[in-house]
Amino acid sequence: MRKDKENLEIAKRYLDSVREAKLNAIAIAYRVKELKTTSKKLIAVYQMESVGGNNKKMDISDYIVRIDEEVNKQLKAMQIYAKKEQEVKECIDNLEVEDKVKRVLSMRYLSFLKWADIASTCNYSLNHVYRLHVLGLNSVLIKIK
Incomplete structure (x- = not known):
């Protein structure tokens, strides 16, 4: 019984890897958004200081490099998410189980x-959804091993 639960957890982790990849991409997107907002504020301050006559040099090039690095991370995270989603979709589609x-x-x-939303949408009882889920997890486990 314990071994069965551990095996089902392996299948769940595999399927949940899509959610993790998506959340990672979202987190990086928020970071990029914050960096861009901050950079706009820095540029505004820089312009105000240069108009005021102060000769203070404000180097924001390092900050721009950080933004570029974060944007590159975001693009990679989005690619990982898309790839993982496609992989899991193909795995589910190719299972030899009922639709x-x-x-x-x-x-x-x-x-x-x-x-509850799945049960409502499919017009199944919650227990039936759970049973179908376990059947699916067992099939996924066979597929990924």
């Missing part, structure tokens, strides 16, 4: 729906 099992897995791990 309703695939539907539950897709709704949960690709559309990130809650169990």
